[in-house]
Amino acid sequence: MSRTILEVTDLRKDYRQRRGLVSMLTGQGRVIPAVDGVSFYLRENETVGLVGESGCGKTTIGRTVLRLTDASSGRIVFDGRDITNLSRAELRPLRREMQMIFQDLDAGLNPEMRVRDILREALTVHERPSEAEIAGRVRELLEQVSLKDSKLANFPSELSGGEKRRVGIARVLAVRPRLIVADEPTSALDISIQAQVVNLLRDLQKHLGLTYLFISHDLPVVELVSQKVAVMYLGRIVEMGLAENIAHQPRHPYTGILWASLADKQNTEVSLHARAGAPAERERPTWGVFDFEQPVNGCRFAPRCPLYQDKGRPAVCTDPASEPQLRDVGHGHVVACHFA
């Protein structure tokens, strides 16, 4: 088994919502636990998928492990080195090793710079190559992401979505990273282009030995590219395991709902009958994101949980003292549910 490249232990990230002078001076303000005690690890050359609804904290995890934002507590170990408290200056050389592909196609593409200059800047951040080396590397990068030479002279606004994504990937590859956090890399693209990008990312992994933390809400794609998948709900990992197990034998009711909602859309008869006569659906205004008025009591999924309803609302689910913890159910599959 290959070595561990990234290990995250009990990671927490609180956002403090401060508005105006008063709360600023008193230091008060709401604390939003975007990530609430998350642990996982990545092995070299593997892909871990991170799935969940918007607002569940999956993007925050990506930003925190790369130290683009500071963790509130917890430990991030990259390649055997604790990077949780490194200063900005100490982090800079590490930036070559770990990179991020952002959801926004325009990320990193300065609207006032041509593609050539964008790539040149990325190539010269950490080293001082000669002009000839730069030219050679630019050509290599274009080849790696299959982009035409003629695009070098373009501004980002003149590129299509797929081309922007390719330039963004080339820019990241320029520093020769080992770990890439890919935050919804395909969600802003057309279906036919999405497939191109997914293939490209897998190709790059094969040829360059990359490790991916693949954040997405597109379940089939996550299942396709990942060896392991972690499912997040309200800042916590509720289930984690091998991709095929998560997809086909989910143990946590939330994972089940996620996958079922995908099948639902496609499958006409089954769900129509299943849903017919269902009571008026309860949809909370702050559906899926942290709700301040409703403090977490026990399992945070309980208010939406079908199992909780089926089991006749067992007290253990809403007991503040017993929030379910992740536990191993075999084959490295972990679930945070009292009834898994």
Added chain:
Amino acid sequence: MRRYVQTPGPIGQFSELSLRQRAGPLDLVYVAYGLLVVAVVVASYLLGAFGWLPHDPQAMDIGLINAAPFTSGHPLGTDFLGRDLQARLILGIQAYFLPGLLAITISVVGGSVLGILAGYRGGWFDTIITYFDNLLDSFPRLVLILLVIAAFKADIYYVMVVVGITGMPVIANLIAGKIAFLRQKSFIEAAHALGLPAHTVILKHILWLNCRALLVIQATLGMAEAILVETSLSYLGFGVQEPTPSWGNMVQAGANYFLQGNFWPSTAPALAILATILGFQLLGDGLNNLLEGKRRK
């Protein structure tokens, strides 16, 4: 009826289109006129600074007072003391040119610093700078200037410091807005993730590449403000004093004769003010439409 035409031949890339094709037709007229005004003002300033004037601006020709334009030897006529208006108008630029540059330098530099603190650092800075902006906006500029004049002295450079400082919030807000836009596009974060040092991100990516157009535009508009303030003050008698000419005191001095029907001595400087302020404003707005407008879509 409005006509839309497809460009003949192959359709080019956006960048290959000429400026003329990108702009609304009026914007180019605005900018052309503005550039003309800037050129005339700068040239006139230099003429005045080196004393290369068509006439002695103080020489009184008692035989030729309130002469109409195109009178022999005085292409723009003379004032109520028979002084050559053309020479006095050219010399009048001395009153606002350097002070105006001081004011826009203060507002551009100060505004940039505040804008970056508010937009890039955010948090505390953002809140404090917002309050600072609101505080400055509370004073009518002219009243604040009169307060400074009363407390200190009627010095145009004191006044321009006030103009410069009160011009900072607008620029700070625009820059903070630009940074917020770039941040929303994950641009700044991506630059950090790549490992670019903060000063490169701020100076190169934010200020130079993304804010230069905005700063030029604001400097242009700031000059219009400075001219307005200087002429207003010298009209009120707090600026340059007679017999040294300034456009404001020329209007004021000519005003008495104005009511008797002698328009020209006070209208000539008024038109100069009008044409110049209009020029700087149109240049600013035209540039804004040309350079910034294209990013909107």
Added chain:
Amino acid sequence: MKFAAIKPVSRVLARELAVTALLLLGVSVVVFAILYLAPGDPLNVLLEGQSPRSQLALGMREALGVPQTWYGQYAAWFGKMLQGNFGNSIRTGLPVLPELARVGVYTLTLTLGSLALTLLIAVPIAVHAAAHGGTTGNTAATLAAYVLSAVPVFWFGYIVVYVFIHQFGMFPLISGTAAKQEHAWLYFLVPIFVLGIASGTLSEMIRHLREELSRVLAEDYIRTARAKGAPVWRHAFKEGFLIPVTEIMSAKIPFLLGGAVIVEQVFNWPGMGRMAWQAAQDRDFPVIMGIALVAAAFVRLGNLLQRVVFTAVNPRASKE
């Protein structure tokens, strides 16, 4: 639900009031700083009603208990102001505050009147331009507004005065005392007209209103309104008209107050602007200080009203 929605609104209003108070405090600090730094010890004139420091005065000051430190002086100065004591005018010897109240009414009339006039001109042009795009007519109107905004207001005043003398045989330069004359209302309206047309706010007002309305008309929810066959104006009114109008009104008050200084000078209008001019001439800083504070208070009041309208109209404002 309705009840729950009301409570935050009042909280937001309380917040706005607090912000206004804080800013006014800041205004007083700025004014104090200018006076403190100024040569000739103007603060002492305010605090003890006597002129520059000498050995004798210093001794006397101690005896009178006038504070020495800057913060002590600020506290004393501010305390006096809270009691309504803005000092006495050096020139006339009259207390400043009652004088300001007397002339302030005139300035208020002038400023608000011209604001209304500017709106009256700007709104139709802006609405037409936003609804119909750039037609020849509204392009010409916009261009005209640009030119008018660059016209020096003092010269424009003379033109108007000239027209009055020669066309109507009237001399509208002594408006304050003209109340008993024929066409007295004209004496009032002419300065308002001049400030409203040529204060330099017209083109900015048109641009702001046009841009905001165009932006709102392109919003998704306006498309929804059209798709359901509802009148577009009903839906665009709040965000596309009411909010930008109050915004620009509030933002332009300081400019109009500044313009009032000049217009009052041209027309001999007995308002705060003219008083400010006189005070600056005489270095009568108790008066000019009072004017700066009152003007700033006026600006903040306008801003507060705008925030009230915004909060009342925008359901999001109370939740943020």
Added chain:
Amino acid sequence: MDAPLLAVENLRTYFYSRAKRAFIRSVDGVSLGVMRGETLGIVGESGSGKSVTALSAAGLVTAGPGVISGRIDLQSNGSRRNLLDGLENYARVTEQDGRVMAVEKDERGWRRHSETLMAGVRGKEIAMIFQNPRSALNPYSTIGKQLVETIRLHTNFKGERQARERAIHWLERVRIDSPRLRFDNFPFGMSGGMCQRAMIAMALSAEPSLLIADEPTTGLDATIQSTIVDLLAQLKTETGITTLLISHDISVIQRLSDRIAVMYGGTVVETGRAAEVLAPEATARHPYTAALLASIPSAETIRRKSYLQAIEGEVLDTIEVPRGCRFYGRCNRVTEAIRGNCAGLEPPLGEVAPGHKVRCWLYPAAGKP
């Protein structure tokens, strides 16, 4: 067979891009029919013209330089009316080699005429729901007020209280919990899914003959998407409303549509019964449809961890339309026998099976439209 409720014939909608000084041929010769009671799903990628087709039908393309031609017939109350009737009088189009070179347009006249044509149709006969429901509802007005406005405009419930009861009835129909409370809510603070329910209630409350749903699930979370799709499916069985459904999400289209039209580059490339067009084993199928389906990871692909069959190249921009088949540049099924045709001649939409039409030279039947 009945006349379709909505018949679109040779619809062309061009926009003028000021930046590029060129005409974007968003919709370029589309013919469709929506039968009473059925759901027609239009699927395609961005720039395929699917949304513009819908907006054209709803008369929402009046933007300055937009030009529409063709016919859109709406069958309502036994009479038939062309929603584009006489619009061509307000614009003069100059063409050359089948390309629009210049357009002269009386914009105000066009707009006024279009409003006259759509009066009593928009909102009443044709109701519409959009993507991004949170921005599509007026943020300055309560949900209830917006519903009541629609009801009083288009139905016989004219009284304030009647309309209010009716609005609450509709909020119940779309399964919003505690509708009486929601009635007084502003869209702000409501979730996207809830807003979309309110949007659907508002559209249906006018009791329209045709519902146009333009990307109704886009911008919502996956779990919410499925509940919205459920709701639409359920309302369809309850009310039997005729629907024109637009989506880029094949699974949504598959779930809700009776018939499907696949659009690419401003034209319909394939149309037929949903089961036939999207059937896993379909033999006669447009290469684009086939490639689109292959772009989505199937169970098989995932199991074998194989590569996705991506469509090479970029989505067609409809400014410069190729002379031949629009998909030719990206097509992987061109054979030598038909290459000449593909490159030089746009294929017609030919019937390959009853009711199943494909625009491709691969199918001999396509030669005879």
